[in-house]
Amino acid sequence: MEQIWEIPDKEYVKINVHVIVLQEPLPNGNSVAASSLIRNRAGKNPWGSMGPMNGVDEEKALMAALQAACVHA
Secondary structure: OOOOOOOOOOOOOEEEEEEEEOOOOOOOOOOEEEEEEEEOOOOOOOEEEEEEOOOOOHHHHHHHHHHHHHHHO
């Protein structure tokens, strides 16, 4: 699947969020992880976060990552 990043308007940033849910937990018990990334017009990465989010489903992990990015933006 090809993905093309579109440049945001001059006074905006773009927020990308990604969640991974494993069918079988890793040896340390992690099965859900989420990340968020904020990029400016130049495509630079001014802020990013990533980490395990065990005990939540995919939707809650997605919303938590999006919330963290929005608070930072």
